[in-house]
Amino acid sequence: MAWQVVIAGGGFGGFYAAQALERLLPAQSAHVTLVNEANFLLYTPLLPGAAGATLDPRHVVVPLRSQLRCSDVVIGKVTGADLARCALGVQRIDGELLELHYDQLIVALGSVSRTLPIPGLAEHATGLKSLSDATALRNQLLSCLDIAESLEDPARRTEYLGFVFVGAGYAGVEGLAELQDFAVQAIAMYPRCRAHGMRWVLVEARERIMQEVPASLSEFAEDELRGRGIEVRTDTTLSAVTERGATLSEGETIPARMVVWTAGVKPSPVVSRLGLPLDRDGRVMVDRTMRVQAPVEDAPSATDAPSATHAPSATDAPSAADLARVWAIGDCAAVPDASRPGRSCPPTAQHAIRQGRLVARNVASTLRGGQPRAFRYRTKGVVAELGRNKAVAITLGIRWRGFPAWLIARTYHLLLMPGFGRRLRLLVDWNVALVFGRDSSSPGRLGSPTPLEHD
Ligand SMILES: Cc1cc2nc3c(=O)[nH]c(=O)nc-3n(C[C@H](O)[C@H](O)[C@H](O)COP(=O)(O)OP(=O)(O)OC[C@H]3O[C@@H](n4cnc5c(N)ncnc54)[C@H](O)[C@@H]3O)c2cc1C
Structure with missing residues (x-):
């Protein structure tokens, strides 16, 4: 029988984990299911561009099915989990309630505004x-x-x-x-x-x-x-x-x-309904390999300052064996930051992407009886656009500002955006906006059809 790997959340962490699992585990030996609220990955660093009308909103997303070859994509809301039975509760887009059974579960549910x-x-x-x-x-x-x-x-x-x-x-x-x-x-x-x-x-x-x-x-x-x-x-x-x-x-x-x-951000609210140990900020506590960790007295804080932890009570606490099948990554997890001992990784896409890829390797190697590897990553750079063809950026320790930084920022996003077609859409939007200015139409009611009236 094929192993069942379920990924909760199809953002940066979940998407890259699914893509890597497709490469690492042959389809006949594992079945990967990714659950996400929407049928796309939202490329958040380009959201300001969509708000500021340099980009069409549809061009800052990546349809999940277009990039995942053999994963099963379920569009719906994760509602909870029964860790003892290895089941993830999902309300599908049509309202139907499902239970997805897993051998390995990756929680990548991201964050919401704090x-x-x-x-x-x-x-x-x-x-x-x-x-x-x-x-x-x-x-x-x-x-x-x-x-x-x-x-x-x-x-x-x-x-x-x-x-x-x-x-x-x-x-x-x-x-x-x-x-x-x-x-x-x-x-x-x-x-x-x-x-x-x-x-x-x-x-x-x-x-x-x-x-x-x-x-x-x-x-x-x-x-x-x-x-x-x-x-x-x-x-x-x-x-x-x-x-x-x-x-x-x-x-x-x-x-x-x-x-x-x-x-600021905080973990998606549903994370608190999964029965997993959480730190004071509500993030899932994981070890350096991103496997969920049973809470211990005086566990290191997920934030910069020491903090208390809260976990399910002794009666409903999941067993160590239940937790060993669960991994958590991205904004909703407190992954220890090897480059800043005692602190956890910042909530950024560059961390979530790398955690997604490594957690896939760790899940694959665990299923084959191997050992998981610790997450080590030092932020390589930051880019922030300031409009008017200006930005600030740091790449490999070099500081950039103004127009050169803006070029670096746009090139970086272009290279990171998954899929040639999606990159081309960005290029076209950016160049059209450069030549003709930003689009000042207000598509307020797009997606809400006009109700048909009775005669
Ligand atoms: C405006 C903005 C700009 C940013 N710019 C940058 C940047 O320039 N560089 C950078 O490194 N980071 C940037 N970030 C941060 C980056 O977006 C996050 O750190 C990253 O998205 C975290 O990845 P993730 O997989 O943990 O979560 P997400 O990418 O948020 O993915 C979580 C997924 O889970 C889904 N989900 C949530 N709840 C449920 C549920 N109940 N059921 C089913 N699905 C669910 C969500 O729909 C989402 O698809 C920016 C963020 C914002 C908001």
């Missing part, structure tokens, strides 16, 4: 984590311009021309830079708005933006944003959000109809 109990945040702010978020932000921006243009009262117009981003990691900085660039281009078609002017504000709780890059590059990025008239508020937090504005810790309320929250 929110804080800030009044009005959940009701009035938007994240930048999914394709719907990116499309919604693009539409929201254009709606704000359309509404502002139609208003006679300048005071009311101000709030539709105010845009606040909270959280200045690469997602926040890239998202703001792309959307602001888009708005600067689009506003040429809105004479009243152009005369009134826009206000863009980036709020960051820490002392500098983009903690992922060295201070010299973050200073370059900050100067670049300020040079475009963007207000950068460091050492500042968000206190409240309403439909009409964002209040900052300094007490100022910025009139704004669009508030974007990009202040």
